[in-house]
Amino acid sequence: MTNKALQKGYEPQDVEAKWLDHWTENKTFTADPEAPGEPFSIVIPPPNVTGALHIGHALNITLQDILCRHRRQKGMNVLWVPGMDHAGIATQNVVERALATEGKSRTDFTREAFNERVWEWKKDYGGRILTQIRRIGASVDWTRERFTMDEGLSKAVREVFVRLYEEGLIYKGDYIINWCNRCRTALADLEVEYAPRVDGLWKIRYPLADGSGDLVVATTRPETMLGDTAVAVHPEDERYQEYIGKTVILPLVGRHIPVIADEYVDREFGTGCLKVTPAHDMNDFELGRKHGLEVIQVIDDQGNMNEQAGEAWQGMDKAACRQKIVEDLKSKGFLIEFNEFEHNVGECYRCKTVIEPHVSTQWFVNVQGMAKAARRAVETGETRIVPEQWTKTYYDWLDNIRDWCISRQLWWGHRIPAWTCQDCGRLIVAREDPTTCTECGSTALEQEEDVLDTWFSSALWPFSTLGWPDSTRELEVYYPTSVLVTAFDILFFWVARMMMMGIHFMDKAPFSDVYIHALVRDAEGKKMSKSVGNVIDPLIMMDKYGTDSLRFTLTAFAAMGRDIKLSEERIDGYRHFMNKLWNASRFALMNLPDTIPDVDLKDVTGHHHLWILHRLEEVKELVDEALMEYRFNEAAQGLYSFLWREFCDWYLEMIKVDFNGDDETAKTNATKTLHTVLSELLILLHPIIPFITQEIWSHLPDVPGDDLAQVAFPEKRPQFKNAETATRMDMVRDLVVAIRNIRAELSINPGLKLSPLVRTSSSEDKAYIEENIPMILFLARLERIEIGPDVVAPKASASAAVGGNSLFVPIAGAVDFESELSRLDKELAKVSKELAIVERKLANEDFTAKAPAHVVQKEREKADAASEKQRKLQGLFDRIKGLME
Secondary structure, three states: OOOOOOOOOOOHHHHHHHHHHHHHHOOOOOOOOOOOOOEEEEEOOOOEOOOOOOHHHHHHHHHHHHHHHHHHHOOOEEEEEOEEEOOHHHHHHHHHHHHHOOOOOHHHOOHHHHHHHHHHHHHHHOOHHHHHHHHOOOOOOHHHOEEOOOHHHHHHHHHHHHHHHHOOOEEEEEEEEEEEOOOOEEEOHHHEEEEEEEEEEEEEEEEEOOOOOEEEEEEOOHHHHHHOOEEEEOOOOOOOHHHOOOEEEOOOOOOEEEEEEOOOOOOOOOOOOEEEOOOOOHHHHHHHHHHOOOOOOOEOOOOEEOHHHOOOOOOOEHHHHHHHHHHHHHHOOOEEEEEEEEEEEEEEOOOOOEOEEEEEEEEEEOOHHHHHHHHHHHHOOOOEEEOOOHHHHHHHHHHOOOOEEOEEOOOOOOEOOEEEEOOOOOEEEOOOOOOOOOOOOOOOEEEOOOEEOHHHHHOOHHHHOOOOOOOOHHHHHHOOEEEEEEEHHHHHHHHHHHHHHHHHHHOOOOEEEEEEEOOEEOOOOOEOOOOOOOOOOHHHHHHHHOHHHHHHHHHHOOOOOOOEEOOHHHHHHHHHHHHHHHHHHHHHHHHOOOOOOOOOHHHOOOHHHHHHHHHHHHHHHHHHHHHHOOOHHHHHHHHHHHHHHHHHHHHHHHHHHHHHOOOHHHHHHHHHHHHHHHHHHHHHHOOOOHHHHHHHHOOOOOOOOOOHHHOOOOOOOHHHOOHHHHHHHHHHHHHHHHHHHHHHHOOOOOOOOEOOEEEOOOHHHHHHHHHOHHHHHHHHOEOOOEEEOOOOOOOOEEEEEEOOEEEEEEOOOOOOHHHHHHHHHHHHHHHHHHHHHHHHHHHOHHHHHHOOHHHHHHHHHHHHHHHHHHHHHHHHHHHHHHHHO
């Protein structure tokens, strides 16, 4: 490769577009199941076809990409499968809204015509998020892109449905489900989100049928009392022992209903008497089944009161009915008390409509056995959840799982493969569409109108994307997948269901590790929200600061188990890191020849070279171990520190002495070491910041291959690990820093060359410093330096301890003492005034009690910083005064 100079400034847009095209055209990331190496596979959490890249996606994709690029470096056979989810409710809603702008609704179309419109929408708009995922640098295998409604996945969905039905695990029945009146569909328990709401708590008198008194129940939903079929009390509640087995008269309705006893009743809530409405409450439904109660549904699927509610209330919407019921109860003397009551109310996760528990005929999966198997896979270590704290959450959900309602009253999605014979009533579930009834031979077959829950198809994602139910080479090589990277909020929706389905159909858990990453919040730790206005758009950030800056920021803050506090300022900060890398590489390329000397590294001499090679080995180990164990932030921070504080701030400065001198051996050693360190540093950085590293790599001479994404992880050289070398070089660096600090503290002219003295405590230190005198003179801008065990401190000198040695810097003539004391006195007065203002504010109890916690904390931090600055200035003032005496 020819050594070409890098342009003066890094322009990320041009570079990113160039290398994205290169990787696509060359199919750099296309996997081959026949390739050598241990398999490493990931399936992308499929984004909704309606989606756009948000900051959570950016984090998720970045972390997956780091793992895939790193594992390729380690020689593994990597497959990363991309794809999208058809997102039934979300997509249908989007298309219906688009139709509304044309003055049309779904019902203006046949089912087939409507779905054609959805497919058209998907073709035009559905791929936007994949384009955005490509832009962030995802090294996925684009030749294997999948969609949950493509032909192959549809075949897998039908096969799973039929098999589960044949095994008796899928059934159809009347059951209480979560119903969205607005979306007009059932929702699984996990599709219900809970939000705090202030409602009323009404206490209502239910007269005992025998005339012996009343029971008072407390309810937040008086309109559902029209469907009450019992009153329940706790069997051990002494207040109600005598009433168990009696009957009460349902107010307004006059129906006689029993008083039952059940341990489910919370004696502390309300009055300890619970009205039981099996048709309109999940828990009441279970109580009703347990006690054989009648199920009376009084609210229809549109949220209106039906004929079973009674003539006085039929046709009202449930909100109006609530108001009327309360008025009627009050007028007839049944309403005892009303209080406001805050509780969590279930809402549709899509449209935020309050959920109505509703009894209807739906399709269900009996998941009890599968849930136990999914739990056992984690218990035995077949699958590991990282961080481990999420394991308990996973167990809790599986231990309390109910049968999964999988039918949805939508048109967009996988239609349930079940047909009913209109002549004999036979239910047929089949892999292929039947033409005649298997019972009577009739051709009058009618297919189920409902579609399957979106999560049903995505639960098959780890094996359906690899070709199942066919026996493919991809399945054989890449299943089970290696790791799933996801957010905690779909641990229940998706992860557990994939575990259940994968174990049931593949006899193996679908992944070895589940890595749960944290949430990305704003700089104050608040959840990002469009309504609040604190959302950070990754696409805007990539345009403004470059994709690598965003990726590195997310990685640097991706500490395991800790949410990321993100701000635009932090992304801008890491843009400076990109510039640092770019400028360091420009310097290197200006000093590197087109052909690197054929020198064995073991023959390289020079303390600074041996030190940087030692540190390079430590960084290799750190990065490798951190990325193998999902400690992304440790890898990023280790590389940041090495590049900025050691490679740039020190090593590149040290080798200027070699390149500017006349010693050809020194130049050769510097060339070989610089080339080695820079090239291997680019490899280490590449998984996190692929674009800038690839661009620099393309200009670097004598590197193994043009495509950095296919270059192996740097070989280990344990022979260069030498703690003594590091300690000795630290002493030299500390010496230079001490001289620089004295120069800065005393405001000594930067151009004035100093002549310090070092009193050494050992012959080894003396020899080591003497060997590095040319470098020390250059780095500290010195005229000369005197070293020895008998060095005497000049009368007017500043001093510092460096390890076990003493540094003295003569300052006579270099410092204007009077002027410096005057400057320090003014600074002390200014900082003392600032400190007093902050301390007065913190002493004000009104401020500390009423101001937001983060505001108070900022003031405390200000006070600490001002106090520390005051201490340092006072110390320096006293030090100069002492020098004048």
